[in-house]
Amino acid sequence: MNNELPFIKDMFNSIAPRYDLLNRLLSLRQDVYWRKMLVKAINIIGKKRVLDVACGTGDVMLEMIKQSDKETLIAGLDFSSRMLDLAKKKLAVHQKRKLQLVAADAFNLPFKQNSFEAITIAFGIRNIKNRLKVLKVFHDGLTVNGVLAILELTTPRSKFFLNIYLLYFQKILPLIGKLFAGHQRAYQYLPESVINFPDSTEFREILISAGFKKIKMKRLTFGIATLYTGFKHE
Ligand SMILES: C[S@@+](CC[C@H](N)C(=O)[O-])C[C@H]1O[C@@H](n2cnc3c(N)ncnc32)[C@H](O)[C@@H]1O
Structure with missing residues (x-):
């Protein structure tokens, strides 16, 4: 099986300049709250090394800094x-912090194994085809007791909410994507x-197969986003 869908990198390169605006617009700013919850879930205080995979323009890292x-x-x-490039610009004001931005593929983390106490990924795993494999890579990257x-x-x-959501998501959202990002295909995808x-x-079964324990999930905003956590044990 191919690890990745072939068009993903090109698609993100092309929508990058409008990505943040579209996120705020299409999610009615819920994305900001969701990332806050994501970072809360890893209990970052006191941790020495954390990694955000598929960091995009750096919004999860900014929340981690906070x-x-x-x-x-x-x-x-x-x-x-x-x-x-956009992440670098947004993080530039935090020169006193220990930050690292790396251009790499999630399947080949250029770090030692067992080296992060927490790994996060926001809106990234959906775009990766071989999820079991990438979750195993994250498991290897975590320290014992580390959290993903x-x-x-x-x-x-809810059926009622699902119908309204699908109408918005399948009909209106691609049009907004075309208008604001000039990339209708991306917002159809x-x-x-x-x-x-x-x-x-x-998804829980995939996390278990990748070696994660104590898996929890929390639905956010009527279930239009979900937060999963799991731990690496000995
Ligand atoms: C929807 S964006 C999410 C960005 C960011 N996490 C956020 O919260 O806005 C998905 C990101 O995943 C990245 N991505 C997708 N597959 C990847 C892979 N295999 N390795 C590294 N990055 C990947 C894309 O380049 C893109 O920046």
Whole structure:
């Protein structure tokens, strides 16, 4: 199986300049709250090394900076150079913090194994085809007792809300994407990828197969986002 979908890197390179604006607009700013919850879930205070995979324009890292103290090294990794350029600009004001931005693929973390006390990935795992493999890579990257936190867009459970959501997501959102990002295909792909993402039972099984324990999940904003956490044990 190919690890990745071939068009993902090009797609993010091309929508990068409008990515933040579209996130705020399409989620009605809920994305800011979701990332806050993601970082809360890893209890960052006192941690020495944390990694945000698929860091994009750096919004999770900015939230990590807010919630942690100066001793924490915060690394961010992404394979889109244009997303990373934007992250670099946004992080430039935090020169006193220990930050690292790395251009790399999530399947080949350029770090020693067992070296992060927490790994996060926000809205990234959906775009990766071989999820079991990448979750095993994250497991290897964590220290014993390290925590993985995953934030992902999901579909609401209530039938009533699901219908309204699908109407917005499949009909209106691609048009907004075309208008603001000039990339209708990317915002057509977005709903497809969310609808095709495994449900919570299935995703939990994948996390277990990758070696994670004590798995928890929390639905956010009527279930249009879900936060998963899991731990690496000996
Ligand atoms: C939807 S964006 C999320 C960005 C950021 N985490 C956020 O909260 O806004 C997905 C990001 O994942 C990155 N990505 C997707 N597959 C990747 C892979 N295999 N390795 C590294 N980055 C990847 C893309 O380049 C993109 O920046």
